[in-house]
Structure formats: structure tokens, C-alpha cells
Amino acid sequence: MGDLSELFAPSTVAVVGATEREGSVGRAVTANLLEFDGEVVPVNPNKETVFDRECYPDLGSVPDPVDLAVVVVPAAVAVEVVRDAGAAGIENVVVLTAGFGEAGSKGATRERKLRETASEYGLNLVGPNSVGVMSTSVNMNATFGPESAQDGSISFMSQSGAFITAVLDWANDRDIGFRDVVSLGNKAVLNERDFVEAWGESDDTDVIIGYLEDIADGGAFIETAQEVTQETPIVVVKSGRTEAGAQAASSHTGAIAGSERAYEAGLEQAGVIRAETVEELFDAASMLDGQPLPENEAVAVITNAGGPGVLATDAVGDSRLELASFTDDTLGSFEEVLPEEANIYNPVDVLGDAAAERFSDALDMALSDANVGAALVLACPTAILSFEELAEITSTTQDEHDLPVAACLMGGESTHEARDILDDAGIPTYFDPSRAVTGLASLARYREVSTREYEAPASFDVDRERARDIIQQAAERPSNTLGVEAMDLLDAYGIPTPQGAVVDTPTEAERLATDIDGDVVMKIASPDIQHKSDIGGVRVGVPDDEVADAYEDLVARAKNYQPNATVLGVQLQEQIDLDTGIETIVGINRDPQFGPLLLFGLGGIFVEILEDVAVRVAPVSESMATEMVDEIDAAPLLRGARGRESVDETALIETLQRISQLVADFPALLELDINPLVATPEGVVAVDLAATIDPEELDQ
């Protein structure tokens, strides 16, 4: 994608479909552009002038170079106009026209043509079905919405146009400013990834926020966002979280929303901070916009009231933050300046008779303590406290320490002026202590994101050719599944499997069984028989002296069940003792947006009933695989809870990475389940594997 700086800061904007007709979109957008710092050129074959500006019949006729064309013509001619723009050498186009992908199969065809045209000319195209773009850098409001943004450094993208209008109306009331705003529309060409990238490169965007209903290409988004979030925070409301919500989103936009589990994993891996509500989005954005990052996750609460202090403490307990433990030096300083009855431990209660100065003394001491990463000033109205004075002095103290401070002013009318003072100083103010704490927590969250070191997935030495052959074979079968060769596939990628092989005579079966310690498991080996257990085609715990008989019996069952089936013989395996190991499950399935998702959990009820699983978008690095093992609730079971010996976690973590490498190497592996992968103190062994192949993905 080209450089988007001229999209948001053009010198000349042409409006195709400009008009003065009351109630029309063409009028709304042209009128909004009258404040624009640059030049506005109306284009309309039926007009001489629009708003006293000379009007041209088409884009080709405009004499000056145009940086941005805004298209508000009817759907039937929109693609033509976009082609004109391309032909005229215009690089940036915003299509406000609706009637594309969101409007049935005819619209979908039109959208395909639009995409082709954009691609032909290499256009940066926003929309279609967009409300437009805005940038306060050049006083440009190229939208048909009723509100212009105030100046600020938050850049904002939204997949809902109404959401932009609503948020601007609300934000203007609260003096929240923006840099660039874009209504993504149908995302035919430019999507969230492009804007994240562009704003990441811009010095004037401090925080990126978004309302998204889907993400067009999850993998690419993760890659871009990981880079951008090293410098610039991204906070997103991704709606359609719930099943009902996802349904509502798809009926509304026609976007195929991927699974919530994939978005959850993908956004977390991308370093994107996810807000669940609009208030959370702006609580986080204001904090990230106005305040520095904390040094650690410990917060000091300075309050003049015990009860609200308890509420703040509860909120800290619910968040990723913790209450700071002050050093003895700090406690000593508190004792010097605070009354005897004051609580000098966190939350610091400066008491109901505190004036602003006592607050700021305590704040200053707290922020000087190396144990403290951030502070919350939490004040209730009293006869003695001046909120305005508190606001002034808090802002000064914050300035001196360059650590983040949030202010919770628990009152109404009496706090208004103080809020304005703090707003000007970039210190977000709240009424509810829990929202103030959530705001501070989002800073701590971003601190974690911005200091992440993304580790490349390990590349193990594997037998890729052998794996390719196995997958190729399976793809040629009508079922597209792996059969007896499943174990070989794992073996090719270095994942331990039980000792064993396919044998085709009773004698060979006996010989192999003798080589294997203990009893064996025997299964009919036939690519044509899927559900072997159902026909008694699996025998477990077979002692060596019964192997020959079992062989005959299994083959007879197979022939009896399906006389025409190809029977290769019997698969004979070492029997893994499930009592000494813990059954785990490692699975892969493919998400339409994010691609391969790697899943890990304990076998049986843990995955099936308790849904205790860890999920990541593959490929995973060693540290991600380690996180997966750590994050399941049942993790203590792997670590010797209840008197068991710990299993070999290293082997488990390595297996997750090797499977991740396998699915990255073979997009044709659609689904894959090792169930169980038995983990013991000595290592792991994959006892069973089921996999489905997509033959269409084979030619790589």
C-alpha cells in the first residue's frame, strides 16, 4: 500500500458529486470541507459553481493536481468515477457511495470491480459505504457527518459510520480531540492494517483507537500491529464478542466474523489493548494520550476517605495492578507530614480534614518511592478541600515526577472546574474509583506490550519431504484424512510416538510384539474403515501370546464388515500406560481470519466439559508455547499437584512448537488433533492423531 500521508493531509480535495441541494450527502460533505486549509474543487457535470467555487464536469478536467478525490455519486457510476481518478493520476480516493458489498450479489460484483480498478491504478481507496475521512492537521472534514473533530493526537478508525458520528458528538462535549478519523466502510481496499501502519509511522498520532467488527487478514494485522505497538498504543473495541453479537455483526456488515477465540488470541498476540465498552475505550485512550507509562505495576492510592479507598483497593485487586508497598523511608516521610491518625499504608488516608497541600505532600512522597509505578488521587468533597487547588497542585506534582497519575474526584458540580484544570494537564479524571483504576491498568498493560520482545518461532530440523509425501498420499484418499501413516507424520516432525508398525502377517505381528516391552495395542489398518472401534477393530492390552490370534480376529472383522475394503494388515503399537502419565490434547484448526489456531489443554473433561484451553494463532515461539502450558487452570496438575511427579514440561512445550511448525509448513493441514499426547516425567508421546487435509492447498 502506498503512503497515506496525503490522504489525511492533502493540498487539494476534489468532491465528485458536489452539490448545494438541501439534504443531500454531496452538499453535506462539500459544506463540511469549506473550513479545509487547502483547496476544495467541486466536480459535477451539471453545475457551474458549488458554494461559489468553480465546478468541473469530471476529474480529468480539473487543471490543478488533486491529492484526494471524495466520491459521492450514485453506485451505478461510482466505479467509473474511480477509474477517472486513477486515470487522472489521483492517488487517494474516498468512496462514500453505498450499494456495494453490503447490498446483495449485485453490490458484491460492483465491489469486485471497484477493487480491480483500485488495484489497476494502485489507489489508496477508503470505503465504499464510508462516512468519510477527517484530519484536524489540515482542518479537513471530508465526511457527511454533522460533527467535526476537535484537535488532538488520537487517531480513530471505525467500521461503523454511525459510531464515528456518535463518538464525535460525545467527545466534543468532553473536549476529547482527534488527529485523523477514518470511516472504514466496506474495506474494499484499505483496511485496519493499513491505517495502523500509517498512524504508527506518523509522529502526530499518539494513540490509535478503533471500532472493528472483523479484521480482514489476521496474520498480516498481527505482524503490523506488533511493530506499531512498540511505539504507539492501539486500543480497540472488537464487537461481535458474543455469539448473538457476532450474528448481529454479520447481518449488519456481511463480514464473516471469525471466532471470538481467534480474535482474543490474535489481538493479544498483536499487542492490541482490547476494550469491551465504549467508555473503556476512551478511559484507556485518554490515559494513554495524557500520561507517561508507569515504571512497574504498583499503584499508590492517596485519599481523604476510607470507604472510597476500599473501593479503589477492590478495583486494584480486580485489575493487573497491585497496591504498592512503601519503603520505610516513605513511611517515615508520611509520618512526618501526616496527622497521627492518618493511615500511612496503602491506601494512604490523609483524613477528612486534609487540604490540597496534604494530598500533594503525600502524592509527592509516594511518587518518589521506587516501589511506586503510578498514583491515584481519590478525593471526596469536604468543607476544607478545594478541588481546584487539588487539581493545580496534583498537576504540578505529576509533572515533577513523570509518573502517571489518575484523579478520581467523587462529586458533581463541585468538581467541574477541577476536572477542566486536570484535563488541560492531561490527567484523566473519573467519578468512579474502579474506572480510574481501569484507566491506570491500561497504562500498565501498554507498558507490557511496548516492552515485549517478539521472539521468532524456532525452526526445528525436521523431515519435511517425508511429511509432504504422507500428506500428499492422504489427500488422494476420498476421506482426505490420515490413516496408519499419521504416526509417521509426527515422527517426521520429531514428535515422539509409541513404538510400532503396520504388520501384515500374524507371524510378523508376534515378532514385533516380542520386541516391544509389555502389552500392545492392535488396530485394523485400512484406509477404508473410519470408525474402527465401532466394529471391534481396536484391541488394547494384548499380551504377546495372544497377538497372533488377535491379528486373525481383527482382519476377519474388517473383511466381514466391509468385504471390499483394502486391508493393509494390523497396526501394532506399544501400549502407553495412561496411569503414570497425564493425557493432554494438542490441536489445530483454521480460522477464516487468523489462519491456524493452536490449542492446548488436558484431555477428557478438561477440554470437553470445563473448556480449560489455551489458544494461540500459530506459529508460536518458545515463550508463547510456555505461556500456553502455564495459562490453563489445570496447569498445577502438570507440576506435581496431589503428590504426582511433575511431567516433562520442556517436551510438552517443544511439541507445541513442532506442531506449530508443521501446520505453518503445510497449509493443506486443515485440522489436526493429537488426542491424547501423554505427558510423563520422562517426556511426551503422541498416542493418537487425527488430521484432515485440504487437497486444494496442496500446491505450495
Add this chain to the structure above:
Amino acid sequence: MGDLSELFAPSTVAVVGATEREGSVGRAVTANLLEFDGEVVPVNPNKETVFDRECYPDLGSVPDPVDLAVVVVPAAVAVEVVRDAGAAGIENVVVLTAGFGEAGSKGATRERKLRETASEYGLNLVGPNSVGVMSTSVNMNATFGPESAQDGSISFMSQSGAFITAVLDWANDRDIGFRDVVSLGNKAVLNERDFVEAWGESDDTDVIIGYLEDIADGGAFIETAQEVTQETPIVVVKSGRTEAGAQAASSHTGAIAGSERAYEAGLEQAGVIRAETVEELFDAASMLDGQPLPENEAVAVITNAGGPGVLATDAVGDSRLELASFTDDTLGSFEEVLPEEANIYNPVDVLGDAAAERFSDALDMALSDANVGAALVLACPTAILSFEELAEITSTTQDEHDLPVAACLMGGESTHEARDILDDAGIPTYFDPSRAVTGLASLARYREVSTREYEAPASFDVDRERARDIIQQAAERPSNTLGVEAMDLLDAYGIPTPQGAVVDTPTEAERLATDIDGDVVMKIASPDIQHKSDIGGVRVGVPDDEVADAYEDLVARAKNYQPNATVLGVQLQEQIDLDTGIETIVGINRDPQFGPLLLFGLGGIFVEILEDVAVRVAPVSESMATEMVDEIDAAPLLRGARGRESVDETALIETLQRISQLVADFPALLELDINPLVATPEGVVAVDLAATIDPEELDQ
């Protein structure tokens, strides 16, 4: 406790410690009372008049009858003044003076004296360490806070005085009104239960809200609240939810906060709606105050914007509510009045070009649908929509249907006037769709509470005398624990135990083993040996022919380990096959506030690692016991998940009730654990019981 109506609506209020001295509490409270509808009598031996009112030297000298005395004298003389009030026949006293229970051992002694004096005279005493009381019914502000409440029908109690001041300041800014307000202070006499009861009886309180840090007597509170909430909703922020918060609360008030688990169970059983944050508290209170209850849990969302509709749908998915499915009739009506492109399924998208009337048509149709219990009107600003018109027309439509409606107006300045209109109509307005949905959900929650039928716990026919003897015996032992007779205790309460007995010769052991099917379990029977397994004193899976030898071996081990121990012989039991059953745990422990807590979960990792337990304050009714079994995550395991046969849930539920009856009958049973209680398709059997007795509770 006496009638509290005169506390909140006195004719005459005396202020003991009244003064005009600037900055004093005595001045603040007297000045606040100048607006009072009744008579204010200053009492102060050093003044002739206060604020031009005649001042009396003490309460005994006031000629007219006084209904309420407000005490603002120093701590040293406060108890004396309260005694004066009692002697003068005054029934209601509010003690603002601090320096009692919150102030060390000297203060605690003072508080004990205060309580004794109040009890001697039967006083309704609020405080000490209270900010005071208020009632808008008589324009009484008997607090020293800077704010008076506006008129309304929410009554409000708070264990934090600062919280009252903060909330009033904030509420006045938002035109939220109150009926009675009380600062509970140290709750030496009157506590939350008393106010809940009083407001429950009052016709003028429509909603009761509270900020609580502890509950003085959990059992009594549950009983009162269950009754009150049949008519009047109670919404409470109980702080100290988290470990850190509980610690902060206890350092702040000196109250012993019980465990969060007990509060969670207790408040739920009491029918109290719990809010986690201050905003949630008022979102719920405004909704309960202004709107009728829904008919069901299904909500219709009417919106002019797809994106916000998806956000609302997500919020519905997160809540107890569900999106309503419209009847065909309703869908037909929508089709008639809405444009073709409108989405007529829920959320109903009336489109961006909708004026207020289209909204109200859709709202009217939705509320006429029997499938719909409540509606959310969700509007974004557009050029066509007048928010004021929408507000008017929504209020009229809501009125006609008597179903609850919430309004989400997603905008700032442009929505202000509409908010006022809706406020006046009692329709709460929100900016964030998720808060609007949470508001509606609190109505549905209260609907469930108000229609509850509290079922009395069943009373099973048990052998109480035998149980008493067993407990008595155990109490006489130094360990205060149950030994071999534990099984007899369960047997006395009709809980199945394994077949078996204590035998004292090898021959008797053999005879008993022969009577029992299968192998047996044998344990040393000695009240002096606690950890039998550690010394090899437990043998499982003993076949009949090894029983005699095992007997000799166990007795020898006991003698060897502790030569002086009393050895009763060997406890010999049927061995329960744990493979065919599911191990569950039933436990009791006692909470300082709520008394006996009954716990249920699956054995092993489920309780210990996954903390998958259900907890209730005992005694429990049949439906509560059923809920407990339903509510654990692992419940599907009991119901035949993964190909098992379902266990006998009826027997499990009955056992919970019988244990509940046992601990209710014997307060001396401090802790009790049946671990495991094995549940099979045929019933349950308690394999092991540990219990601790409190000898001091024996004399009942």
C-alpha cells in the same frame, strides 16, 4: 428494634453540642437543620441562643417532647448525653461523635458503654462516628456534610460517611433524589438490617441502596432482606471484595470482614442485588426507581445504527438477558412500516434516515409482542433525528405499555435536552450501550428476586439424641475431633455410610469381613492416633482370607507407634469401588458473619485446584441444594457426560439437606468434611468424615 419512622420524620430535633463556632461540626449540623420542617432545639450549657433559637443546658431541660437527639459533643461526655436522652424519654439518637470502636481499646470500651446505655433505654441509636441522617420527607438534613439530598424515593445507607457526601454532590448534579439517607457509622446499635426493615415497611421508599463494608449479623440480615425484597429492591455495593480490599476495609473500620465467598452466597440468598461499582449501583437504582419490571428476560433493541446495535447485542450476551425473538405478527408489522432495507430482526435497525416517529412505531410494535419483556432505544445522532422528539415519543410509548424501556443516546451536547425529558419520565438514559443493558438486566434480576418463593428447609426424621451423644463424646476428647464414631453420626442423620463396624478381635474381624461383599478397608481404631495413614494404620483392598493377619498387624503398629494409646481395635468397612462412582465433597465451615457455610464440589482436583465449588449459607432448602449441584462447572460429569451413567442426584441433594440440618441442629459442629461422598447411579455413600467440635457451643 423500635419503629424508626420518627427517626426519619421527627417533629422536634434537639442538637446537643449546637454552636455557631466557625468550622465546627456543631455549627455545620445546626445550620443544615435550619431548613427542617419541624422544630430545632439547640442544647449547649454555654450558650443562650444558637442561630437565634433558644438554647437549653441539657436534654432534660427541653420543655417540649423531643423525637430525635443529634449528639455532637466530645467523646468523653457522649455516653452521658445519650443517657440523658434516654432518661428524658427520647427514643431516637444519632451520635456523630467519633472516638469509639474505631479508636483503639479505650474507644472500644466507650462503645460498649454506649451500647449498654442504648439497650437500657431501648434507644434507636445511629452511630457513633456517623455523619448523620437525612430525610427529604421533612426537609431534614441532620448531618454535618456540605450537601442536602434532593427529593426522591431512593433510601440510602452507607458505612462510609465520605461516600454519602460524595454521592450526594454527584447525585445533585444529575438530579437523582433520595428519601432517607443514613450514615451508619460504627453500627453500635442500629445496623443495615434495621434500616432495610424500616424502609421495607415504608411506602415512600421505592428502592433501598447501600454501601457496606460488612454485615453485622448475616443470618438475621438474610431473613429480613428476603422479606423486604419481595416488595422493595435492595442494591448494595459490598466493598472489600478482594483480599486487598478486605484488608483495607478492616484497617479502616475495625470491622471483621467475613469471607467474600460468604458474602457472595449470603447476599444472593438474601435477594440483594450486588453492584460492583458506584456507577453500577446508580445505574441499577435509577432503573428500579423509574421503570416497571419486565415480563420476561427478552429485550428488543431498536436502533438507527448497525454498529452500536452490535455493541448492545454483545452486552445482552454478557448479561442475564437475551435478545427477544419477535413473533411473525410483529415481523409483519415491522415490514409494513419500516423501509425495505431495514433489519426487522433483533436488533431492529430502523436505518440512519429514521426520524423519531419510525423509532416509536418500531418500539410500539416491539412492546406489543408477548415475547418482549423490555426494550432498549439506541440512537446515534443524524441530520434527520431530533433527540428531543425521540425522548417525548419514547416516553409516551413506554407509558402505554407499562414495560421497561432504557434509552441509549450516543452523543454529547445534542442529547442533553432529550436526557432531561427522559429523566423526568423516569426513563434512565445512558451513553454506553453496555451500561444501558446492565441497567435493564438489573430489572430482570429484581424480577427474579421479587417472585422467589423461599422454601423452608426440609426437616428429616433423624436420631438427634444419638448425634448429640456422639458429639458430646468427641468434645470431651482433647483433640475435639470425631474418631471411629464419625460414621455413626452420619448414620444418625440418615446419610448412607459403608457397611462396617469396629471389631476388637481377629476372629470378629474375619466374621464381619465374611458378611461384607468383596474386599474390605481396615483402619486402626484409636482416639489417640490422628494420622493413621502415616504409620501404615490403614489397609485397603484386604481380601477375606487376609483379614485376621491384617488385624494383628494394624494393632501391633498402633502399639509400636504409641505404646500408651488406647486402641479400641480395628475399624473394618466395606470397600467402596471408586471406579464406578464419582467422588464428591460436602463440607461445612463457619463464617464469623454468616454462620455455617455449606460447600459442595467434586473431589480431588476439582475443589483443590480448579476451585469449582458451590457455597450456600446453611440451612438449605431442597431447591437450594439442587442449585448447588447444578451450579458447579463439572456438573455434566454427574449427569453421564463421557458415556458414564448418571449418578443419583436426588440422593446427593438429600445428603446436602441432611448435612445442613445436622449443622443447624448442632452449633458445636465447627467444621465438617465428607471427603469423599461417593455418588453412584444407585445412591451415595460417605466414605470418610472429618469434623471438629467447639465444646463451648455444646450447651444448647
